Amino acid sequence: MSISDYAVERLTHIQSKINAACLTAGRKPEDVTLIGASKKQPANLIQKFVDHGLRNLGENYLQEAIGKQNEMPKLAAHWHFIGQIQSNKTKTIAQHFNWVHGVDRLKIAQRLGKQNPRTTPINILVQLNPDSELTKGGVTLEQAPQLCDEIAQLEGVSLQGFMMIPKARELATEQAAVFAQAKTLLETTNQRFGLAMKHLSMGMSGDLTTAIQEGSTMVRIGTDLFGPRT
Numbered sequence: 001m002s003i004s005d006y007a008v009e010r011l012t013h014i015q016s017k018i019n020a021a022c023l024t025a026g027r028k029p030e031d032v033t034l035i036g037a038s039k040k041q042p043a044n045l046i047q048k049f050v051d052h053g054l055r056n057l058g059e060n061y062l063q064e065a066i067g068k069q070n071e072m073p074k075l076a077a078h079w080h081f082i083g084q085i086q087s088n089k090t091k092t093i094a095q096h097f098n099w100v101h102g103v104d105r106l107k108i109a110q111r112l113g114k115q116n117p118r119t120t121p122i123n124i125l126v127q128l129n130p131d132s133e134l135t136k137g138g139v140t141l142e143q144a145p146q147l148c149d150e151i152a153q154l155e156g157v158s159l160q161g162f163m164m165i166p167k168a169r170e171l172a173t174e175q176a177a178v179f180a181q182a183k184t185l186l187e188t189t190n191q192r193f194g195l196a197m198k199h200l201s202m203g204m205s206g207d208l209t210t211a212i213q214e215g216s217t218m219v220r221i222g223t224d225l226f227g228p229r230t
């Protein structure tokens with residue numbers, strides 16, 4: 001199979017999963033953005049997926065991402081930074097990405113806003129860490145509303161919602177409950193502080209369907225889209 005045919009096949013596969021989940025949930029497929037989690041995938045493969053309609057890419061590692069951006073300077077896609085953020089890297093992140101998932105400190109948001117080289121704001125998602133896992137970034141559900149209120153007042157950034165990577169649960173109902181908590185928190189935080197956050201970045205290869213059923217607006221798919229990482 002040519003790499004072009006492969007890209008079409010994988011994109012069709014994921015889009016039909018998204019469509020099926022939306023149908024069950026009574027949602028519109030256009031309200032769910034597919035982000036190709038393209039870490040450890042080569043530029044020539046990513047290029048083919050974009051040629052066939054993928055419009056959003058998520059990268060975790062800064063140097064790797066910049067290398068690919070330089071290889072594909074005219075790529076018709078939005079770049080999302082979905083990795084852990086070190087505060088001494090915010091300037092480079094601000095230069096190379098217009099979406100930053102995984103913000104979990106006010107200082108990071110302040111720096112991104114100040115260092116944003118464009119006139120359009122950088123879109124920010126606050127990362128939730130519902131299981132308080134030490135290996136993952138993010139704030140607790142209790143801490144999140146206050147952080148949102150503070151970030152919403154900054155210039156140069158636009159607060160868009162929450163992102164999370166919950167650990168896998170055995171029961172689908174338990175997995176669903178964690179995603180549902182994020183949606184509820186988005187609504188209550190909007191009400192409490194008069195905000196208009198719209199996005200929930202949740203759902204990966206293993207839990208896409210459940211995440212969409214619980215209100216995800218951005219799914220970050222790696223292996224189920226591109227195949228195994230190199």
Ligand SMILES: *Cc1c(COP(=O)(O)O)cnc(C)c1O
Nearest residue numbers: 037060082204205220221222223
């Ligand atoms: C790698 C990664 C993904 C995609 O994971 P898959 O299981 O391969 O779909 C999504 N989100 C983040 C933050 C990642 O690091």
